[in-house]
Amino acid sequence: MPATRFRDTAHRAETPSRKAKSDRALPVFVFKFYRFAMRLTPLILAVALFMENMDSTVIATSLADIARDIGTEPIALKLALTSYLVALAIFIPVSSWMADRFGARNVFRGAMAVFVLGSVACAHSNSLTAFVAARFLQGMGGAMMTPVARLVLVRATPRNELVNAMAWLTIPGLIGPIVGPPFGGFLTTYLSWHWIFLINVPIGILGIWLVGAFLPDTKRNAPRAIDFPGFFLAGSAFAFFVFGVSVVSLPALPTYYGFIAMVLGVVLGGFYVAHALRVEHPLLDLRLLRFPYFRTAVVAGTFFRLGLGATPFLFPLMLQLVFGMTAFESGMVTFSSAIGALAAKFVATWLFERFGFRNTLALATFVTTLGIAAFAFYDATTPGAIIIGILIISGFAQSTFWTGSNAFTFADIDDKDVGGANVIAQVWGQLTFALGVALGGGILEASHLMRGGELVVADFRIAFAIVAAVCAVSVIMFLRLPRDAGRHLAQEGVGASGGE
Numbered sequence: 001m002p003a004t005r006f007r008d009t010a011h012r013a014e015t016p017s018r019k020a021k022s023d024r025a026l027p028v029f030v031f032k033f034y035r036f037a038m039r040l041t042p043l044i045l046a047v048a049l050f051m052e053n054m055d056s057t058v059i060a061t062s063l064a065d066i067a068r069d070i071g072t073e074p075i076a077l078k079l080a081l082t083s084y085l086v087a088l089a090i091f092i093p094v095s096s097w098m099a100d101r102f103g104a105r106n107v108f109r110g111a112m113a114v115f116v117l118g119s120v121a122c123a124h125s126n127s128l129t130a131f132v133a134a135r136f137l138q139g140m141g142g143a144m145m146t147p148v149a150r151l152v153l154v155r156a157t158p159r160n161e162l163v164n165a166m167a168w169l170t171i172p173g174l175i176g177p178i179v180g181p182p183f184g185g186f187l188t189t190y191l192s193w194h195w196i197f198l199i200n201v202p203i204g205i206l207g208i209w210l211v212g213a214f215l216p217d218t219k220r221n222a223p224r225a226i227d228f229p230g231f232f233l234a235g236s237a238f239a240f241f242v243f244g245v246s247v248v249s250l251p252a253l254p255t256y257y258g259f260i261a262m263v264l265g266v267v268l269g270g271f272y273v274a275h276a277l278r279v280e281h282p283l284l285d286l287r288l289l290r291f292p293y294f295r296t297a298v299v300a301g302t303f304f305r306l307g308l309g310a311t312p313f314l315f316p317l318m319l320q321l322v323f324g325m326t327a328f329e330s331g332m333v334t335f336s337s338a339i340g341a342l343a344a345k346f347v348a349t350w351l352f353e354r355f356g357f358r359n360t361l362a363l364a365t366f367v368t369t370l371g372i373a374a375f376a377f378y379d380a381t382t383p384g385a386i387i388i389g390i391l392i393i394s395g396f397a398q399s400t401f402w403t404g405s406n407a408f409t410f411a412d413i414d415d416k417d418v419g420g421a422n423v424i425a426q427v428w429g430q431l432t433f434a435l436g437v438a439l440g441g442g443i444l445e446a447s448h449l450m451r452g453g454e455l456v457v458a459d460f461r462i463a464f465a466i467v468a469a470v471c472a473v474s475v476i477m478f479l480r481l482p483r484d485a486g487r488h489l490a491q492e493g494v495g496a497s498g499g500e
Contacts, residue, residue: 045149045153047203048112048115048149049146051112051203051204051207054203055138059080059196062188062193063316064317064320064321069193070127074317079128080135081135082242084136084138085242085430087138088427090234090239091144092427093230093235093283093284093427095143095148095423096422097283098144099148099152105211108211110144111145112204113141113204114141115145116200118134118136118137118138118139118140118141119198119204121134123198147422147423150422151419182331182335183331187199188328189328226283227279227281227283229275230282230283233269234283234284236264236268237266237268240264241261242431242435244257244258244261244263244264245438247261272284285417285420285424288413288417288420288424289424291413292412294409294421294425296477296481298409298425300473300478301428301429302432304365304401304471305436306436306471307372307469308372309432310439310443314444314463314467315375318378318457319333322456322457334391336391337395338395340392340395340397340398341396342399344403356483356487357408357411357485357486358481358485361481362475362478364401369475371393371394372394372467374390376460376464376468409425439466440463443466447463
């Protein structure tokens with residue numbers, strides 16, 4: 001056979017094979033590109049979570065130094081923590097409307113810019129009033145960042161991919177708690193607490209650029225007329241109530257101011273409920289609570305957040321004021337919970353697929369409750385390895401809860417109601433976190449006032465025991481769910497969050 005004929009025959013023989021190989025490779029390439037695109041959006045959106053989580057964990061390790069520098073008490077600084085959360089509760093309700101009116105990408109970039117400006121203002125604060133105002137400005141930016149990020153992700157992600165996408169959304173955000181406490185403690189101990197806010201500037205600028213360069217503008221719903229009466233009533237109710245809870249135990253202001261503010265908040269909240277049930281398109285559509293899974297996610301999550309919201313305020317204070325640690329040493333201890341949280345993100349989907357939402361959420365809240373209760377038994381002689389080990393396990397449980405809860409919120413919500421459900425979940429979540437900070441600080445101050453003298457470990461033990469009991473209520477509520485609740489949200493065939 002001539003050589004040329006052999007080559008032609010060989011070419012003809014291998015051509016179908018090459019074509020078949022190419023046909024097989026194309027779906028693989030398309031699948032890998034799809035997986036990359038599905039991860040790129042949550043990773044870019046997670047820059048906002050990175051800034052917020054780093055900021056919240058950094059400030060918790062530096063409260064004692066900030067209070068000393070601006071001439072106030074560490075307990076009084078819980079007003080600065082709650083002012084941030086109050087700002088979130090006030091402005092989150094309009095986030096969905098603004099995303100539809102101005103575009104999610106534009107709102108997201110603008111919110112990051114406001115957050116950066118608030119960070120700079122915090123760094124230049126020289127009094128409690130200025131610091132509270134600066135934190136409120138930060139909260140205005142945060143009110144648009146995280147809710148809009150979640151809204152974009154939920155609208156762009158199929159429901160059976162939602163657990164996986166939520167896990168990827170929060171992975172970079174968890175780097176903040178890992179880096180924040182030790183790095184913030186280092187800056188506070190060896191430089192100045194002002195630098196813990198200035199680090200948000202380069203991160204925010206990078207995030208604004210990434211969003212503008214790579215994030216497409218998502219599909220918008222037709223914007224409805226904004227419910228201005230509802231915005232005024234709801235915002236005022238949240239602000240008065242959380243401020244009142246804080247002031248009740250705030251040494252700098254008369255206690256009766258707090259009770260008056262709380263009563264005003266409850267009354268305005270009642271007016272809002274009547275208003276929301278009467279108008280067609282309320283700012284917060286409370287009628288969505290008729291969906292049982294959504295209602296469970298909100299109500300059970302309330303007790304979980306009340307307990308968990310107090311711990312970032314109480315635990316670093318106990319380590320510094322009672323155990324004598326520096327801010328850096330305290331940060332090196334508290335950051336360990338983020339290690340467990342980061343590890344959980346890579347098995348979250350498997351856990352919910354294998355054991356279901358009811359069992360996994362109940363177990364995650366139970367382990368978290370035990371972790372909070374364990375704080376009540378620590379003293380200056382407790383081995384650091386035990387504290388860190390419990391923090392890692394507790395962080396794993398908390399992270400598993402957030403991944404599943406964020407997806408389970410939308411388990412029985414129609415696509416047209418996603419924006420409204422997201423707003424209610426976000427605003428109520430931030431409000432209960434604020435109440436958690438106020439609850440922890442109030443219990444601590446009440447114990448301190450009844451006993452007299454300096455803060456001692458017994459004051460913290462009482463506070464941790466009570467907030468753990470509050471958190472335990474969520475375990476009971478999740479156990480009441482049907483065994484197959486939310487099963488359609490777990491992606492079949494994925495061995496881990498983010499696994500192929």
